[in-house]
Amino acid sequence: MSQVNRLGLGGCIDRTQTYTFTFNGNQYTGFKGDTLASALLANGVSIVNRSFKYSRPRGIVAAGAEEPNAIMQLGATEAAQVPNIRATQQALYSGLAARSTNGWPNVENDAMGLVGKLGGPMMGPGFYYKTFMAPASMWMTYEKLIRKAAGLGRSPKEKDPDQYDHYHRHCDVLVIGAGPAGLSAALAAGRSGARVILCDEQEQMGGHLLDTRDQLNGQAANLWVTQVLAELASMPEVLLLPRTTANGLHDHNFATLHERRTEHLADTAPDANQVRSRMHHVRAHQVILATGAHERPLVYANNDVPGNMICGAVSTYIRRYAVIPGQRLVVTTTNDDGYRAALDWTEAGREVVAIVDARPNPEGDCVKEARKKGIRIITGSAVFEAKGTKRVTGARVSGVDPATFTLTGTKEDLACDTIASSGGFSPVVHLSAHTGTRPIWRDDIIGFIPGNVKGLTPVGAVKGVYALDRILAEGAEAGSKAALASGFSVSGIELPSVTKQLESKPIALFQVPHEKPTMRAPKQFVDLQNDVTAAGIELATREGFESIEHVKRYTALGFGTDQGKLGNINGMAIAARLLNQTIPETGTTVFRPNYTGITFGAIAGRHCRDLFDPERYTALHAWHLQRGAKFEDVGQWKRPWYFPVGNETMHDAVQRECRAVREKVGILDASTLGKIDIQGKDAREFIGRVYTNKWAQLGVDKCRYGLMCKDDGMVMDDGVTTCLGDNHFLMTTTTGGAAAILEWLELWHQTEWPELEVYFTSVTDHWATMTLSGPKARDLLSEITDIDLSKDTFKFMECRQGQVAGVPARVYRISFTGELTYEINVQANYAMHVWKALFAHEHTYGLTPYGTETMHVLRAEKGFIIVGQDTDGSVTPEDLGMQWCVGYDKPFSWIGQRALSRPDTRREDRKQLVGLKPVDPKVVLQEGAQIVLDPTQSIPMKMVGHVTSSYFSPTLGHGFALALLVSGSKRMGEKVYMPMADGKVIEAEVVSPIFLDPKGVRQNV
Amino acid sequence: MLHIFCPYCGEHREEAEFRPKGQAHIARPLSPEQCSDEEWAEYLFFRDNPRGIHHELWVHATGCRKFFNVTRHTVSYEILETYKMGEKPKVTAESLAKGGRS
Amino acid sequence: MSKVAVFNQCPGSEVMAESPLAHQSSVKGGRALIVTEHAFLGHLILRGQADNESLKSAVLSVVGVELPLQPLTFVLNETTGASVQWLSPDEWLLILPAGQEYEVEQNLRQQISGHFSIVNVGGGQTLLRLKGDKVFDLLSKSCVYDVHERNFPVGKAVATTFAKATAIIRRPNEQEWELVIRRSFADYCYRWITDAGREFDLTFTV
Incomplete structure (x- = not known):
């Protein structure tokens, strides 16, 4: 198939490099510089996916991270499979193989689409919960079927051939977004000599300047972009990170940036030493948020049929990729920006049927230009329904009164194959909200702007500033101030001149009313990715979900990888209208990291396989x-x-x-074994305070076993400590406890007893x-x-x-x-x-x-405990029968002593350490097996203890175990029972935990 | 990830180097054996859980291994000060209520 | 008998010593990143009060350098190669030429009065020297600490995390960096460095 929608001229693509790629098994061609989305549109591919719940055919709507439909499974081989890649964010490369994540047997003819059609009206929110609720035992079966039908991609079954890593970075100023605001901020900060990181999620830096109609210094804006990027690249302390998404902004200006290093080149990294993607962990002194704004689509009936797009995306495809996504366009807008799509469309040589403007008297410069070009403008109106199923065939237009939510005047049907809508802009506030700060509603810009976050400066469109001259000026100012806050000063920077455009005010319209009530009108989609409709939100509010957080969970609005980029504000506005509230009263849901999906590889970095956790080795x-x-x-x-x-x-x-x-x-x-060297004249005193037993009389070159408790009286560690000199001891700890015990000693020394002259040094290694x-x-x-x-x-x-x-x-x-x-x-x-x-x-x-x-x-044959195996933090020295190791009369109230006289530690029915001898000598009890006294009682049985250690002893010739048993010390000779999962009950006799040589004769030779 | 000023090292360090050790200024009673069971239980088990200013004990585990105190806001996670063992906090819920620095 | 047990833990030269990386092999590569193990140096931990004059004078006379009191610094005796590093307000790391640790400990003990301790930890850690243009990148991939020259001038020394282990990072001169790593983590650190340095064509000599 040829590239039917490719324009003969223009775009930032390299027409000398043709790439062949496949989508759902069909072969297409595109150019270097294309995204997968622009290449699909160039080839006239309308349907790119099936929707999540109703399996409706879906086309490309947007041109960036906010794209809800064009979600792809990538990878030519099994090992290279990557799910959930947005076609709008994926650069085209030669040999790229993409498939739709939904749709069976294929997106053109989908079996589930039938369900959507038949069941559609009944499949409201909560459908799955309500329908598949009972019997509970069947849920696992239902879930498998539902998930298969729902799609959303699959993970590879083979080992990932690529490597991923992490990079820790520190900077004075982190600028997120390289549009006009971010570029001027980075330039100002960079010139001060501060350490600057500028990141942008797109293939090319420049953001809106890459496809704007505005000129800078009387020239195409991207010339200024090229010039600024060249200057930034020449600065030694400036790091440019294209193809890098700031996915999270955490406490104290800690940002996680996900850099895709080879994903634009091939399925897997071309060179084995190349890192496929890299997570930058950035600690920034100042963060400048220049993430721009996402255009909001209008919510009208059948607004999901392929051919419905947002206005800005239409302009982007035409100007940046030289792709025109249809033949006949209808624009429906609430603001001047919508006109730009129509102007670009008509300049590209295709027909604009009409611009439908919800405002009664629009008078901006764009409006005048459209009139001059002879484009029909229908004011005070909106598209309220799209016609068509697999592609838009027409738009139904009516007068509209947003204040009363009614249609007015006469209705008209316009024949077209593309409807571009603009309901205004939603600042991309996501990152500002990651640490819990709530965004703030602004009526004048009809959108939320970032709340106050310490060290974070939003600038440009993310703050509701849309005029290019002001964006550039504010960017430069924010860059200078951020540099200054980090101790770097910058002299004023010259800004490019911008031709001022007169704009007329936008109007607030979110959902366009329909001739039928919302619940009976054709579906009006709010969140395309999660198939949430205006009717769904209405049903949710009717069923009593009044908090926007509840509405979100009931309907799935803004769930998953979407994170509410296109639909959130529309959803809130609809909920607010239904609840008779203002939008700020309704509030927003919480935006959470990550802003877009990240592969597990990038999260794990090199901390995987044999580097997952340090392996510590001894010298042997x-x-x-x-x-x-x-x-x-x-x-x-x-x-x-x-x-x-x-x-x-x-x-x-x-x-x-x-x-x-x-x-x-x-x-x-x-x-x-942990080893701690202890020196100082108070070493002995200190040891006496942290061990339960006595140390005052231990002579030089003598060793003693010690038991350590927390102040709650529970055993926490044990080991042998040796007196090497009057002021010198070597303490050993359990293997697992070494670091914790050293910290424990330091804690007590530094916080409670700093007057004791003693120093601790680890000599474990x-x-x-x-x-x-x-x-x-x-x-x-x-x-x-x-x-x-x-x-x-x-x-x-x-x-x-x-x-x-x-x-x-x-x-x-x-x-x-x-x-x-x-x-x-x-x-x-x-x-x-x-x-x-x-x-x-x-x-x-x-x-x-x-x-x-x-x-x-x-x-265990000797009844020696292992702390952490035979104890679990609820066992006192007395529970272990180790009263011999407790110095009740030591002068200082050692750690744990007081707690041993609390009523709970004095209870007679505490669990105590005992030995267990299975009646059948061949049996080895299971560690963790529960002990009961009467195996004939009904379930649930009363459990009186559990097996902590169990082995077969070749010396004794039988299995044996240690156990914690209620009142165990009084049960010597009794029989206890261990009911096992297979129904068998094992019988054992309670005996002393010392099975071998109780007098210690063997070591005394 | 918090960025914490270690008062002993004299600079901000990454949270990965530290470990939190719970509420600060929990002094062990000087004469445990004279404490009632209630007093001892209070010392052992009961801790504050304020919405707002909280004084915490941290240790610079992979750095200088010193314990120190942190005054942190439990909602914003802002760290208002760090101070050495034996020192008193300058920022408290009371000082903020009186209009002290925030 | 002394109140503290000190003894020479080094046998004669007839006994073969094995460094923590003795069982790893060297990696041949380019010059952008060169890592070399300097095994068997003397490592002592000195603890005491910073205002103890005898401590300061003993270090000066025995090691030949001023006891560093400025946090996160270390001083090097250019003649002997010995160094003294601030670890915490009452703790210093002395790294000495191989075989000198017993003598230095004894001499220090003779000259220091009051409360102090000295512990030989030489068997428990080893020192790696790093040089080349890519050291910054290797450390940035491995440590949360900021190793940019503005934050990490020559003479700085910092104990921090290294991958999922810990390490001391030191900068003795413009060209070189040092890592002090623990014996039991040395193999992990070796594998981590080798892996992280692969894209820089690392050379690792053990």
Whole structure:
């Protein structure tokens, strides 16, 4: 098909570069510089989609971000699929493949269109809720069908080949929008030497100046644009970001800008190193909002039939893309701007049937020019209905009285294929409202302008200023002031001269009345994307939805990717009229980020796949990898979970590792434990205040287990702390708690007890910790150390300093397995040397590396808790049976002490830690299983606790568990029951949580 | 994303560097054991939730690791001042009501 | 016995040390962005009161530079390469030539009176040096902090976030930048930098 609607001359397109593209499988051609929308119009494509709810045929309405219909699925291959791209914002490239997001089997003949026709009158707001409400169990089925019918694109099923990233930027002045206001603001600010970012969502910067009839300095306005952009580009501190949408404006002038870097070139980035799109996170000292205004269409019957457009879009397609979207035009307008479309149309050589102006006596310069060109002008009137189904065939015109919402005078039918409407302009206030500020209604401009936001200056059309000379002047002033507020001064800048145009005042008209009442008239669309009609809003108000926020939710007005760009003001005006309120009384709905859709790729940036979250490695990680370890995530750490040999299952590996520790010797990489170096004369006092137990008497080179509570008395962490010197301690914390505990200590020191002389420094990463555990631990370690390891010189819970494999080391004799254990700590850079030196004796002693799973089994056999697994923030030391670790008579009321005498912590029916022994020795209880006392009771059963840790012990020869159980300490020997999801009930006996070696004989060797 | 002036580093920093730690000026009673259960519960569990001026404790977690206070408006999210530990706020709900600076 | 346990944690040269990036390989690329690991330097955390005169004089006599009291600055001893960085009003980072940390700690301890602490953290962090025209871009992609020269002159040092980890960023001279990163996050940072630097044809030497 040839480009039937392409004009022979003009436009900012490059006619030497022809691009071939496909739409719904058909091949077309366009030019470099086209958007997908302008290329489709050039080729005479009228129907581009089916509507969301009623499946009505839809055509292109607008030329920018406000386009409600031309929403496309892009991508020639599966991996390149992108849903919900507006054709008006997508640059054409060679090979572009687009499909409509709605329409089955196709947009020309849509099966759902029948439903729309038949069910149309009944499908009011709430249709789906009301129709598919019952039975509730069927909703999932209904939803699938509805969603398939409703469309809105699909996500790709293959991995995205592109990369996306983030950029953090800081500037003095951020200018959003590069139309006349934004360009003059950026120029003024740029010349001051301030750091300026200018962004604009379109392919080319210049905004309205790219297609205006106004001239600057007596020349085409885009010449001035080119000149200003060249100057801005030459400034080292100015960053120009075209194809970049400011999608969010957050607190304290933090803006998110979405830059599309290769989306105008091809489906996927041409070069593998190229970033497809980039999210700029901008912190700006000052923001200048120059986002302009969107033209408002008028709401009249069948205003959604393809061929209905907004006036400004008609001008844009003609002047910027040399595309004329029809043969015979009727303009219906409330203001002078509507005339420009007719002038452009007639100058392009096609017929303007009439300009229908709602004002009784329009007298502006544009009006005079239209008259001079012989265009018929019908005043005091409006188009109240469009004729046609797949394309406009005519316009029905009548006199109209907006004040009484009635049609007057005689009616006339005009034959045409295009109706362009203008109901005035709606400033694009969206960004100003993202932090919660409400826009302000202005009767004089019939629109909302931005409310007051600190550090934000709206300028130009977004503030309701539409005269070009004033826009340029205000832009320059705002740019200078913003620069000055950031400490940069600028001398006055010369502005281009503008020929003054006399304008006559616009009139307020939103919905055009029909000869029938709204509820019975043909559909009058307010929000085309969401298929919201004037009748829908009327029904909503009739059903009692009076708040505009409720009307929005009931009707879907301004939902989703639309965010109310074309329809919101019309919708509010209609609601206001029906509720007998003014528009400001009705108010606006809240505009939320993002202004237009953003791909998930751009939101994620490089924080995906193996960079999604930091993986923290110990100094021995490479060895674990080589040994074939399976890893477990503990916080951000990768810890060896178990070390399978050959084809071993996890169960087999863990059983083998457990036996190795109990019978010979095993080694665990415990480097992830949090370690905090504590120095100062009050270190001991401080430790005594944050731990539950006593520290006053702990001697040098002695270790002690400590339990830490919050001030509510609940256990928050535990670990061993060693006295290295009278004023020097090394505290260990749980792996997950390391950062939080350091912050906790600092919190108390900085806010409550600054008088205590103590300093805390994290040494978690500095020390590597290797835990050698098992009856052969002493024999093995003695091979490579000069430390006297004999039982009576280096006792349990002591620390020694010496050489291990030639490396200076601190060795702690503590135990989390119940076996003879030495924890070897060396500066992390030397850890691999020491580890390998130990493994040089692997076969002599049967040294076995073990992971966290084996560690868990071994510690649980001994009844040692894991904070965060056996506790959950609601467990006191006494609930754990750890009264031995509580210093009730310490002189200072330590953190948590007072709370332990609150009535709630003294309750007798608190959950307490117990052991559970399944009656069937082969059974391993499920962690998290709920415990009941009577398995025959009816559902819902009374739950009295849950399993916190559960394993199979090769040493005991049966499954065993730890659990929190109501009054558990008094239930020793009782039977409890765990009903499982499959209906089985597991029986277990309540026993002591210490399953192995309660006297601690094994480690005392 | 807030832009917060760290009174120790002496410059504005991005919110990502900080962590909020709840209401400021909650002093631990000096003699906990002399507190009634009600007094202790008040200290542990009860916090203000004003619409307007709120004094908050923050920590410059990835910066200087110091705790400090922030006076923030809970509707506009404007930060009216930040001040070091041990200092008193200059802007309060009362001072604003009396016509102090906003 | 001393009230604080200090000992030389470095073995003789016969023991092979492994830096946090020992298991990563170098990346060969262009000169627009060159990252080099400087492993095994001595890193000490010094804490004390800024008005403690003995602290200031000890740093001056032992390290040869004035203790920086201005927030977010660091000072470099051009002769030895040692540096002292302000971390917070009562905390400084000393980065010393390899192997000097024990001696420096001892000397400082002898000369400082009052309340202070010194902790060897050299095993827990490593230093990367960055140079080339694209350092600004790499850091802008990685950090929320403003690294523009107007906000980040030579002599500035800032602890901040780096991707989803943390780092200290320092600017010792016009040509170079330094990153101090934690050992356990070093692999993540390496992969992040390598990825972010790909479009700048990064060179990374470990």
